[in-house]
Amino acid sequence: MEKILEVKNLRVSFDTYSGEVQAVRGVEFDLNKGETLAIVGESGSGKSVTTKALMRLLPEPHGYIKDGQILFEGDDLAKKTPKQMQKIRGKDMSMIFQDPMTSLNPTMKVGAQIMEGLIKHQKMGKTQAKKRAIELLELVQIPNPHERINQYPHQFSGGMRQRVVIAIALACNPKVLIADEPTTALDVTIQAEILDLMKDIQKKTDTSIIFITHDLGVVANIADRVAVMYAGKIVEVGTVDDVFYNPKHPYTWGLLGSMPTLDSEEEELFAIPGTPPDLLHPPKGDAFAPRNKFALEIDFHEQPPMYPVPGSETHFAATWLLHEYAPEVEIPASVKRRMKDISKSSDSGEGEKQ
């Protein structure tokens, strides 16, 4: 598999009045050509900040890349000047945002917003760009594109606006598409439509997608690989099967355990106790240790390295439980039950994917 994006030891900090907040603390991952990588984690885990950093859309100078490399086709984006980034954004990498109600310019026609990137990056003329914009609206399945192109965002529904945002992102055939919770603000039926659309488009264009979400159901539906983030770090990464059916990190167990499924028989929904750490003063050892009932003594003193999970080439987890001297730990029964439920409900989804 050809790697299109390699992120190495990425650290992002924000300067605030109370000090430096380390929002991302050494994230590493690869993105292969044509694959969908899902990044999951709770609010504040650094998912969005990571992707904003990839696009160099951090609110500089308060938010900045402190360290690390973002290798896009071997080229380090972290070292590019703002001018150079303007040529990459929208052309090679583009982004879909969470809230379609606010992410379109209210005083600009939808067509003009789509054409903007085409005129800038592909040096198209007005007529040519307009033709392409109509094609793009057709691609994202908006009916009557010839009329719709001359309308303003307020004349579109939420789901239709998100299709427009997707069309803008796809305009120049980007190699990497970053979707930052693109379905969170939509209602469930529209969510499913947008996900299907994205899968469909990926099949047609062979774009690599980074898909940020906190909805594990969406992950099972769309992703090839999953990275689980906690407190600014990736704690577990692997294929969907690796992470969903053989999770190794206690935080992943917690996430899976706290996911409601339709056929669960328990009366109470499991929740991970406690709250995420304050990244103004990151903990010394494993950030998850205080909330982890399986935490070992060493978890409070030293951060665990990424261990390859035995029996898999794609699966890694940062937990001391994978150390050769670590005690055997049984996955909690509730998580096991949940995993069984998920495998049942996503079987149909898997079939569709092939």
Added chain:
Amino acid sequence: MTRYIFQRVIYMLLTLFIIASISFFLMKFLPGTPLNVENKLSPEQQEIILEKYGLNDPLPVQYFNYMAGLVQGDLGISFHFDSTPVSDILLGRIGPSALLGAQSLLVGTVLGILLGLVAAINHNGIMDYTSTLISVLGKSIPSFVFAGLLQLVFAVQLGWLPVALWGEFKHTILPTIALMIFPLATAARFTRTEMLEVLGSDFITTARAKGVNEFGIVFKHGLRNALIPLITVIGPMAVSLMTGTLVIEQIFGVPGIGEQFVTSVMVVDYPIIMGTTLLFAVLFVVIILVIDLLYGIIDPRIRLAGGEK
């Protein structure tokens, strides 16, 4: 769209009718009569004059007569200024005021918007603080202080321009500068605040993610959205500037309408008071209509149904 404008014009006429009625009766409560001022006439002569101008009629009759004239476009004849028709006096006086007002509004707003933009882009930088300082000074120091300073520096010390004269374009420069400080300060303040808010909004991030450069971000995506609230404040400001500011007109010797208005109240010149009030009212409602239509042009969300397919 035509229907909407027609509707609005009907409302405007209604508004003007109400304003005319209220000011007519309020004016009649003014102490004294037009004859108090130069009371050298005998009671008989006074009686003849009051009779001639219909000032002895009962109030409702006077009101009816005035309104009947008004409907036919007759504003009456001035008592004080040698029986000149009111409309002639107003027409002769509105020109300089409107010119000064339009000039200062245009220059002041454009400079203010630019200053506000620079401040927003340079948020918390030196230009931002400079802009804030200018805005605070411009809003808090009255225009006649600037007028005096301008006269001192440019007329007395440098001798570039006359202290107070009216006739050529260069005579309008100093009063325009003195008048434009306020709209400049207001526009700068508003633009800065709105622009900062707009630059922080999601669609600006979308535009950045498209690779739009900073110029495009500010002018193509930002400014138009930031200007919408500014239009609301510019309207009333435009009226107050165009109808003349008494103090500035006095200081620079401008034969404008502001000065005219005050004199007419002092000498209880009923037709002039009414005429000027109505002129201000007409300007006001017309500008409000223009602003409402401008909203539609700048912000498609409030564009009217039927205006566009």
